[in-house]
Amino acid sequence: QVQLVESGGGVVQPGGSLRLSCEASGFTFNRFGMHWVRQAPGKGLEWVAFIRYDGNNKYYADSVKGRFTISSDNSKNMLFLQMNSLRPEDTAVYFCAKDSIDWSSYGYYSDYWGQGTLVTVSS
Amino acid sequence: EIVLTQSPGTLSLSPGERATLSCRASQSVSSNYLAWYQQKPGQAPRLLIYGASSRATGIPDRFSGSGSGTDFTLTISRLEPEDFAVYYCQQYGSSPYTFGQGTKLEIK
Numbered sequence: 001q002v003q004l005v006e007s008g009g010g011v012v013q014p015g016g017s018l019r020l021s022c023e024a025s026g027f028t029f030n031r032f033g034m035h036w037v038r039q040a041p042g043k044g045l046e047w048v049a050f051i052r053y054d055g056n057n058k059y060y061a062d063s064v065k066g067r068f069t070i071s072s073d074n075s076k077n078m079l080f081l082q083m084n085s086l087r088p089e090d091t092a093v094y095f096c097a098k099d100s101i102d103w104s105s106y107g108y109y110s111d112y113w114g115q116g117t118l119v120t121v122s123s
Numbered sequence: 124e125i126v127l128t129q130s131p132g133t134l135s136l137s138p139g140e141r142a143t144l145s146c147r148a149s150q151s152v153s154s155n156y157l158a159w160y161q162q163k164p165g166q167a168p169r170l171l172i173y174g175a176s177s178r179a180t181g182i183p184d185r186f187s188g189s190g191s192g193t194d195f196t197l198t199i200s201r202l203e204p205e206d207f208a209v210y211y212c213q214q215y216g217s218s219p220y221t222f223g224q225g226t227k228l229e230i231k
Contacts (some may be wrong), residue, residue, distance in 0.1 A: 036218075037168075045160075045168065045211050045222040059218040062124070108215050109158035111179065112162055113167035 002026040004096050009117030012103040016086050016121070022079040030054070030074040031101035035110055036081050038092035044050075046092070049081065050099070050107035053109060059106050064090075071097030086121045093118050125150055125214050127223035130204040142199040144226045146212035151192045154208030159188055159197045162225075163208045171210075172197065204230075 008020040015021070036048040037055045048072040058070055067084040079096050094117055097110035126149040136142055144158065155175040159169035172180040172188035175195055185200040199206055207230050212223040 004214075037222075040186075043224050044225045045213075047213070047222060050218070050220065059220075061163075061219045083228045099171075106215075107218065108156070109170060109171050109173045109213065110168075115167055116150065 002098060004098065004112060004114035006076060006094065006096050006114045006117040009094065009105040009119045011120045011122060012086055013089060013123050016085045016087065017082070019086075019093055020083065020096075020117060020119070022081075024050040024077045024079065024096075024098070027098065028102075029072075029077040031102040032079070033104060033107055034070075034072060034079045035099060035107060036070060036079075037095045037097055037110070037113075038090075039095070039116070040089075040092045043092075049095070052105055053103060054064070056078055057109065077115075086119075088121050091119060091121045124219055125152065125217060125221055127211060127212055127214060129210075129220055129223035129226045131201055131226060132224075132226045133229060135229050136202055137231045138202050142197075142202055142206070142228055143212050144197040144199075144210055144228070146190075146195040146197070146223050148193040148195070148214060152195075152214045155195075156214060157190070157193050157195050158213045158215065158217035159186075159187075160211045160213065161206075162221045164212065166209065201230075202228075 097113040100111040101108045157175045159172040162168045176188045
């Protein structure tokens with residue numbers, strides 16, 4: 001069965017950096033793109049970033065563009081989100097999610113989600 | 124960027140009733156690439172509908188999606204106690220793949 005397990009969340013000061021990881025299992029990781037989606041406390045879902053199955057296409061929300069970098073290591077079935085210049089408004093639970101369509105250059109809907117990791121940006 | 128507006132913000136209904144949730148896009152969603160998710164407190168979202176009207180694997184047939192272009196609807200024909208949750212629409216026709224702000228379905 002598909003499993004996605006996020007890690008790396010924690011408390012960081014404004015302006016700081018954090019790297020989130022997502023370990024994937026139960027499917028052929030190098031065939032599918034992956035997403036990061038976040039949810040601020042008590043708020044709705046916000047799509048953050050997408051990476052193509054081979055890592056060659058990446059898309060970002062305007063709110064994180066230039067500060068966050070999505071990457072993956074297909075040899076280890078791992079997805080990452082490098083977050084720099086963090087702001088209080090980046091405080092959220094960050095979910096990794098599997099894209100539904102294999103070999104696609106663009107993102108589609110997400111058919112499996114992890115349980116999320118909490119990032120708190122506060123001094 | 125496509126902005127999705129969901130209505131109502133909160134819907135109060137009783138088990139057995141019919142629920143109709145709306146998602147309106149600020150511009151046409153390419154190929155009707157519109158999905159619906161259900162989220163319960165403390166849980167990850169769960170895919171219900173994709174392509175505006177196709178049910179995901181394992182989703183009961185009381186859930187149905189319809190619509191095209193800029194107007195989409197999620198209908199739950201007969202509410203079960205486990206259906207009370209927050210529902211989100213998402214468009215994946217163009218990046219950024221935006222979500223609506225959610226509709227909370229609560230027990231009346």
